[in-house]
Amino acid sequence: MHTLRYLNLSAAGFGGVVPPQLGNLTNLHVLDLHHFSSLVYAENLQWLSHLVKLKHLDLSRVDLSKASDWFQVTNTLPSLVEIHLSGCQLHRLPLQADVNFSSLSILDLSSNSFSNPSIPGWIFKLNSLVSLDLSHNNFQGQLPHGLRNLSSLRYLNLYWNNFNSSIPSWLYGFTSLEFLNLGSNYFHGSISNGFQNLTSLTTLDLSGNELTGAVPNSMGSLCSLKKIKLSGLHLSRDLSEILRALSSPGCLLNRLESLYLDSCEIFGHLTDRLLLFKNLADLSLSRNSISGSIPVSLGLLASLRTLDLSKNRVNGTLPESIGQLWKMEKLWLSHNMLEGVVSEVHFANLTRLRLFQASGNPLVLEASPEWVPPFQLGVMALSSWHLGPKFPSWLRSQRDFVYLDISVTGIIDTIPNWFWNLSTIYFSLNLSHNQIYGELPHRIGTSPVADLVYVDLSFNHFDGPLPCLSSEVNTLDLSNNLFSGPISNLLCSKMEEPYWLEILHLADNHLSGEIPDCWMNWPNLVSVDLENNSLSGVIPSSMGSLNLLQSLHLRKNNLSGVLPSSLQNCTILLAIDLGENHFVGNIPGWIGEKLSDSIIISLGSNRFQGQIPDNLCSLSYLTILDLAHNNLSGTIPKCFMNLSAMAAN
Template identity: 35%
Template sequence: MSSSLAALQQLRYLDLSCNFFNYTNIPVSVGSLENLRYLNLSSSQFSGRIPSQLGNLSNLKYLDVSGNDLQAVDVAWLSRLSLLSNLDMTKVDLSHVRGWVHMVSMLASLKMLRLAHCGLTSTMPATSKSNLTHLQVLDISGNMFNTSLEHNWFGDLTSLEELYLSSCDWHGSIPDELGNMTSLQVIDFSFNDLVRLIPSNLEKLCNLEVLHFDESNINASIGEFMDGLPRCSLSTIRVLSMDNTSMTGKLPIWIGNMTSLSFLSARYNMITGTVPLGIGALGNLTVLDLSYNKLNGVLIKEHFSGLLNLEDLDLSFNSLKMDIEPNWVPPFRLKYLWLQSCRVGPRFPEWLRWQTDIDDLRLGNTGLDDVIPDWFWVTFSRASYLDASGNKLHGSLPANLQHMSAETIYLGSNQLTGQVPWLPINIIYLDLSSNSFSGPLPSELKAPQLELLLLANNQITGTIPSSICQLTGLGRLDLSGNNLTGDAMQCWKESDNSSSMDQFGSGLYSLALSNNDISGVFPKFLQWASELEFLDLSYNRFVGTLPKWLPEKMPELEVLMVRSNMFSGHIPKDLPCLESLHYLDIGHNNISGTIPWPLSNLKAMRVRSQYMEDYEVEQIIPITTKGQTRYYTSEVYGLLVNIDLSCNSLTGQIPEEISLLIGLTSLNLSSNQLVGKIPNQIGHLKYLESLDLSYNELSGEIPSSLSDLTYLSYLNLSYNNLSGAIPSGPQLQALDNQIDIYIGNPGLCGHPLSKNCSTLDAEQSIHEDANHVASLYLGMSIGFVVGLWTVFCTVLMRRAWVIAYFQIIDKLYDEVYVWVFIAWARLTKKTRDDAA
């Protein structure tokens, strides 16, 4: 801002709003323009402190410094602007200002005061009665006063016409002093903790036009609440907003008397009953939003016959049914129509064909069981948002939708057939999943803005077209549950610029190709997918190794599923470096080698997950846990912390560090070649619900800490070499199929097995005795042979010695035979007695 501006001493009007001054300070020289009446510096990217020299502008009537990065420690300079009638300091940091109420109260000429979102906390009253007798507009919303609204400093400002007090952490009831502000036209109490009904002394407020009570805690019947409105203002109120106020009860039948009403919103409450027919008499109504309530009953044309100006209708997520004859011609032209979860079908509503101005149409889960009429694609060709998902719509779509202006089309979970059409050129979000589309995908996917493409659970065949590689802005792609074949997308381009954003995959955050017949190696284009969070390649025919670059190139990965493929080689040693990974499933492959040991790096598994997906469309994901496959929504599966390495050829021991992953809910290492002991600290996995270590070569005792797993509902330790007593504990004894848990471990004893541990000790003692006898026999045999050859070699020279030697041997043989026979008989008898 040029300092030469100060030379314009006769300047009276200066407007520099909505510019970009690159966060520079407001020049002090502005304070020398003493003839200024009007100064507007709003939203111009100024920063720093407001210069106190602005107090020199004694002729100033209008001052607006809102929407900048400014602050003030002292506003005493305001007291010198005695002619100021309009002051707007919205978003100026005034958190360090003391006595601001007293300062502004001295501006007797003020008609408008806006101090919204200024960091104010104190509402101490002025030292004397306020001089703001001409104030018409007061906006102090967005400050954190955290106090009662009663007996506040502005309670005696009877000239107020507009009062904005939203988001100030007010609590308590709506003050009675409001009844003295007879000039009020606008009241905004939204986003506070106000309770109870409107005071009964508001009968003099006959000029009310706008009332906002959103996000308050009224917690009363909506009929009683609206009965508290001044009767004299029922014909003047234009806006009535009561969203999420814990309202109950029924809408008043006299609502049709509010003839000036243009905006009525009471969504996210617990309003019951039917919609009054009087609604149809509100000829000025442009917005009607009663969504997310408990309304029921039937809507007929009389509910809408008088709504000549209606543009926005939202009745979604109620139990309403529309019963309007097909030949009815509405008197309005809607722009937004939301009827999700209401009963609109089974026939597609014919009256919609006249709504050519609709921009946003939402008919999800409305009971439609019909063919989409041909006029649908003409009437709504200019709409940007079309949703008719979750119905029973059948038939095929037009072969070409490129004439459509739609940016969002949701037709998932229907019964549509035929081929996937050519896409609208402006499409951003497309969901055709869970239908019966067949045939190949369009050879040309010309949709340069496409960010979300969901075609899962259809019957699509052929290969993935190469044109998909042109969709460089794609964020979520789901082609799972089809009959696709051939290699995965060959979208890899060699480039020296590894951060290039014009590569396919650079914007992907979710990729699902599971349950197809896709082959080839791990997709190379995923080297660009640095933002990928969800990857599912399960149930295909991928081969080769899991790439070493996976942890480096996809550092944000949270879910990795490559189950039931033909991957081989080792688990990448740096895989535990994926700090956000909370779901890992590489089961049913040909993976070999050992489990990477630095598992402590898996930080997302070291805490109990509170992860919640925030996808544009809910995702249904198959999860294998507790010995079976279940289906979870994207909002739930994020809470699962899983490691599944089952049915591979892994060797070595289970790393002790696995006990650090205390967030695990499921661990499956079954059907490998793991050896050694179960980690003693396995009981640290306190949230574990499913543990499967079956079909390995694990040995040693079952750790007693296993009984500490109070969440455990599935356990399988069968077919290992485990031994010793089975730990006791109420959780382990409550598991199903008790014997199947431990079968195939002959060394185990104790409940629930029939073999008690005392029998096992006796058997071990017998085996030890037998081993001692065998050792005795072996020693005797060796000694006998050695002695025999020694004597034999000695006596070869003399015949008399030979005869004497063999006489001694015969006698010794007889004695040994008798001793062995008696010993064996005693041993056999002891074994029978112990078994009995």
């Protein structure tokens, strides 16, 4: 082992401390321990000082928060060519240092969220650097002038910092730059013609800044450019003007592969000028004000892999030519004004399609019951389409669903048994706002439906008993159905493993019986809505164990008794609605003392008696207070005038 020169244990699943015995491998040239989680850590890096022949070091995602010697040690390794310390929880860089990295060409310190307000000066002395990644940190202010010393850079990533200035003119002298990412900062001003000097650029990301105005025509002369990301800029231009700038003088036409212009305040129409970019594979125009129809000629963009036109004002019908885009993998058309019929022809050659999101368009799918789609989708969202009245049988061929949303689609039918066996990797299922009827399987969220996390079956006609849940379910919305019987089957059965449920909405059903006393098994609940059922008895004391509860709705049941004092343990409750029940006793003073973050308190239409407690005046965030239709006596506390949030609203 002493002769070992190359050691790669990256993403091997190890945990715990990095063994210092690695320092005995003194002939190592390459050491790669990078992980995808911070389960590996080192309390110091003294062992690393023995690896004097090391050229490549990658400790990305290894927790070095306690290794305060990381810089001093790595600075003693004279042969280092690459250092990768991304996501190591380093927190602070030394401000001044004499650096010995004479051979260093690649430095990656990304995703550490350094407390340093600016890039320390010693980095600017690394004249041999060709790659510098400082993304996902907290650097701010102007781009430091010292960076101009690193004129050999081919890769510069400053994404997701807080730089706040115009883009300095000296940056346009970096003629060797191939990759430049200044995205998600606060750079302002216009997009300069100076970018035409960066003739080696293949990737340019200026997204998420405060840059305004036109895309300069000179950008079209960057003949090596393959990817342009301008998302979130205030371009405020017609789409055809932007495409004209990028197509002049013309050397981009056969080079550009990815163009991201989402959220750029763009208007105008989709035009045939798009066809000039013959190798365009990724086009994102979402969240703009583009109108008009999708041109038939779009089907000639044979290289398209992803197309995002969501959240625009595109209207008319979906052209059948879209089905000729045989390389298409992801297609977003959601929330436009498309209408008309979509047929099997529209999907004829989309064999690679894995994501199709087109919700929010009143489209009608006409497919034969025997249709077998040519694709296998992982994500499908067709909310607001017309798919019914029969449950779509063509779904039977889809085996890879992670996300399925066919809400508001006019289905008036039962769910066939085969549906629950469709996918073993379901994550999210939304069948809400249809007229689906019948009973659910005995258990939801596990075999035969594995790993369901989000389940929304609300606003249907499901009946029968509530199902049992898998421990994996995070959100369950069965509200506005015809479920009947007790809720104990759902809440109190098979408690061998922890449950992750955060959202439980069962409102507006025909549920009856008492609220069971097993809430301690659901410690992650944030929102509970059982209103408008026929539940009776008292609020069980175990409901007070829900320390994360923010919203509790029990309105319009037949609940009675006094409010359990254990509820005062739910100290982050924002909304509590117990109206239209039969609760008795005094309004407890602990509501004002313990539920200090409450915004809504509704106790109306009960049988509370006694005086209104002055403690309620302590609820400084309270905007709605309903105590009407009770048997209260005495005077309204004068301190109610101090409920400033209520007055403001």
